[in-house]
Amino acid sequence: MRQNSSAIGWKQEDEEWIALAQSNDFRMFFIMPYTPEYLGDVRGMDILDLGCGEGGYSRELAAAGARVYSVDSSSFFIEYAAEKALEECLDIRHFVRNSDDLYGIPEESFDRVLCSMMLMDCEDLQGTLREIMRVLKPGGKLIASVLHPCFYGKEITWSGDDTEKKVTVEDYFHPVLWERALYKDVDKPVIWRHRTLQDYVKAFVACGFSVTDLTEPIPTQNQIKKFPGLGWLQKIPLFLFWELEKKRGGNGEG
Template identity: 30%
Template sequence: MTAGWTGRAAIERWSQIPHDVLDEMEPAGDFDKRHLLNPVLLEMLGDVAGRRILDAGCGHGYSSRMLAARGADVTAVEPAAGLFAYALHKEQELRQGITYVEADLTQTLDFGAPFDAVVCSMVLSAIPDWRSTMRTCVRSAQLGGIIVIAINHPAFEQLRGTWREHGEYRVRRYLDEYEIAGRYAPDFHRPLSAYLNELAAPGCRLREVAEPGLNVAVASKAALAAPGIDGYVHLPNFLVISAESPAIAPGRPSSSDKGGR
């Protein structure tokens, strides 16, 4: 874990985001999510109609609602009480059939049948004990199921601020693990290799990696209200990874181990 932080402390900080701030992100997330992250997530998942999807760390639930609107059977897990309450309120209002579970993804959770796909969007880089959460995601996917993970790009964190100040991106530390202060709650930097190696360890197969860039026309329109946004045209703010869960569950013998039957 990152020194000085516990999972509970981070969860409590995320829980304190005011609901009026969350309202401003409706219905499809903030600017970055709408223009950079959501299109890639939806493309990697493909047609979600009728598929069971776990939204692992759903936050205030916008991505769960986005998937449910496209016909997915969504189970959404969130440990931060304030974010969970907001998501549950929206479900009571919209009645999309989303199952919300207030639980910590670092714990062993039983969802019954495994999921066709697991989405873990902007969660791992926001919590200290990210490895346990990733293991929960892998265990929750059916054999050969899809796991889609989105994080702040470890090589280009705080991109907009440094681009606004210097007209370029600057970074002094990459290989260390450290806290990045945020407006309401922290993020945590780790090198890209940490995430990829942890995903590979149980036998997940990499399908695709995306580093989305911002459309030039969109950046031009937003430039006055969001100085530094043009940095997103040249460098990626997010990293999105799609993988398949192991075809053979850990501990389960393969057909070759049974004499080819």
């Protein structure tokens, strides 16, 4: 498997990252519930969970009746995900692959590819999108979420409390990558990458995708009751979801 900065950074994460990810309020109370809702009814679908991490989405999708392939560049995450799937008696196929080199995974195999909070981490975005295009069935869809590039980045700062937060953008166009830990209690840094909205959309179009939906999810009052820290997301979005369709006859050679 080819090495790149994205894969190298994530390979150093371990049990500590998994424990923090599974206790992070934004992930557990907002993104984890919202993503399957955005995907809709997946019964009978073939789904690739690309950049699966600890495999939480894969397990939920398999439990909902999908046939799931779970892929990550970290062998540690894949071993953990496979063990958890076995414990829960879920039939999920697991692979250690870079997102831009899905060798051994056949073309036109999936109704959906899920990229939850991972496209912003890819060193080779267009290579990843070409591989997604290759493995999607004609008319299949990519569901991708990222940290909202307008409101999160190296030169973007938040101030205020959970309900009256303000965001200051000092430079939207130029910060490209930087190193920082994923969580404040984790010492191991990973590489963060900033891409503008036009960077993403131009890459999608170049690889043959049609943008069929874009959503900036807003938390419900019930979610805010569980985690008051979500309250400010009713005013300023932190996450961005795309639904992208593989054009029939598309080959990702754009």
